[in-house]
Structures are given as C-alpha cells and as structure tokens.
Amino acid sequence: MSTPCRFDDNDYKNWLKCSVALIHFKEGLHEYIDKEVNNLHADIHNTISAKLVGTSVQNQCYTCTWQDIKWNKGTWRINCQSQICDKWLSEILAKHTNPQNRNINWKNADITRWPADPYEVAKVYMPKGLDRTKNHPQDFDAPAVLSLLKYCVWFSQMIPNYNIVTDLIDFRNEVMHSGDLRITDFKKDNCIDIMTQLLTDLNIHGDVLTELQKIKREDIDINYRETEVRALRGLVHQLKDDHNTAIEEVKGNTMETRVTTETNFQVLEAKVEQLTEQYQNIKSFLANNLDIDDKDISDNIHVIEKEHQELETNIASVERRTDTYVAEIEDKKKTKQSPVLEGNYMYKTC
DSSP: OOHHHHTTOHHHHHHHHHHHHHHHHHHHTHHHHHHHHHHHHHHHHHHHHHHTTTOOOOSOOSSOOGGGOEEETTEEEOOOTTSSHHHHHHHHHHTBSOTTOTTOOGGGSOGGGTTTOHHHHHGGGSOTTOOTTOOSGGGSOHHHHHHHHHHBHHHHTTOSSTHHHHHHHHHHHHHHTOSSOOOOHHHHHHHHHHHHHHHHHTTOOSHHHHHHHHHHHTOSOOOHHHHHHHHHHHHHHHHHHHHHHHHHHHHTOOHHHHHHTHHHHHHHHHHHHHHHHHHHHHHHHHHHOTTOOOHHHHHHHHHHHHHHHHHHHHHHHHHHHHHHHHHHHHHHHHHHHSOBOGGGOBOOOO
16 A cells, blocks of 8 residues: 555555544543552452451562462462462462463562552553553553453453453454454444443443544544654554564574464464564565655664564574474384383384
C-alpha cells in the first residue's frame, strides 16, 4: 500500500480507527482498574489478616522469590519461612479463574511485596514478559488489562457475558497482528460494539463511550496522519514487546524441555514464524510509505531488527542442541535394546 492510495483505502482507515478505539478503550479503564485492583488487594489482605488473628506471624516476607513457587501434586505451592507468601499465594489462586493453570506468570511480580503493593498481585493475572517496574494502570497495555479482566475472578464476576472479554482479546490481536493493516466495516463496528458493551457492564460511562460511538458513526473529523502515527507506534511497540517475550521463552527452553514438551516448543516456533512475518510486513509497509517520518517508530524498528536477529540465533541454537540431544537419547535406547554376543559382536534386534 503506497502513499497516494492508502488514505483512500476504506479498510486501512478502519484499521486506524480500530487502533485508536482500542487506545480510548484502554485509557477509559484506567480509573476503574486502579480502584478495583486496590479493592482486590484489600479483600485478600483482610482475608489473610482474619486467619492470622492471635498469631505472631510477620506481615511481610523478605526472602522468597517467584522461583520458590513450585508446581507440586496438582497445585502451586511455596515453602515460606515467614508463613506469609504461602497464604498470599493461596488467596491469589482462589481469585484465579483457572488456578490449576501451569502457566501462571509468577515471574511478573515481586512476591515479597504482595502484602504492600496491589499491583504486584494484579500482575500475576497478566501475560508474561511484563516490565516488573510497572505499577500503574497507565503502564499496562491492552493485553495486560484484558488478561486481568479474564483471569481474575474479582473482575470476571462483574461481567455478565464473560465471553466478550475473550472476543475482544481475539479482535485486538487481529488488529495488532494484521499483515495488511486492513479491517472490514463489519469487524470495525463489531469491535466497537464489544468495547462499548464491556465498558457498560463494568459501569464505565462518560467520554470514552462518546468517543467510541463517534468513531463507529464516523461522526468525527479524524486527522488520519496523526492517527496513523499513533496507531503505528502502538503496533511497533507491541511487536517489540512480543519479540522480548519470545526471546525469554526460547531461552527458557532447555534441551530436556524441548524433548518433554515438544508441542509447547512447536507452538513457540510457530510464534517465531508469525513474528518474522509481522516484522517483514511492517518493514515493507514503511519502505513503501517513506512519508511516514517518526523517530519513535524508526528507533523501535532498529531495536526490533536486533531483537529479531537475536531471536533467530537463539532458536537455531536450541534446535541444533536439541537434535544432538535427541540423537544421543535414541542411541542409548538402541544400545539398551541390542543384546551383546560373546566377542563383543552385536546383531540387530528383530
């Protein structure tokens, strides 16, 4: 899509509108998220305090880390000497929509601050790869906020039609991972309807709903140049974050992990292929539209280029080491299955 025609393409303009609508949606949730994260924390704190009445247990641990949380006998456990982290862990799991999920992202949080910082609790329900220094609603992107709504019972119980959160997550991913940066009228309107319904379910009204309806009705004078830069910045930042997350996932896959969880690694390989396609698409788009001159976008594209090279190098390294490891395992199996005759002669097992 080149400069003369892209603003004449209705589906491209829909992609820009959806990108801006998602920004409005996320910003409209800030006050609500802040209030309810603090309410969630207070509820857990009060529950634990009630259980500790009359005990001498201290109210904060200073030694445990997320690595101390282990999956054991069908649940998550921690052996906390202060007897604090285990109680917070139990209550956090009780508020999880899927407490037996083995992919809960404990690494997001500083667990020693669970009793003191509401957002260290909230981050457990968010996707992996979060910046651990982030502790305000404005710091979190749409996937983090939507994940909190989906996986934390405190929030999900407030949404009558719980499936619309998943629908919005899927649509948001479609927008941000779009190969051609184009969205149909039907999908644009459906996306805005879902956002409007979710905000209404959460009793959020005011300017954000007005702005969403203006975008849907096109009852707004959109400066497509400014909107484009804002939307592309969001797209590039998301691509950078996705690369960071993928790099950490690849580094976390040892040779043994690759063998025992082959399906998981295949999913990761597919993700890398998808990131490669997205990276090539956005590079091609920017190369064909040289009038888009924004330092934030260009700087982050350079960062992504380096991250992409690192990602490809890391996954190739894991594959090479894994192939060697698998070959060694197969050789050991064959050796065990092959009887040895006197004189050290071997014959094939029939």
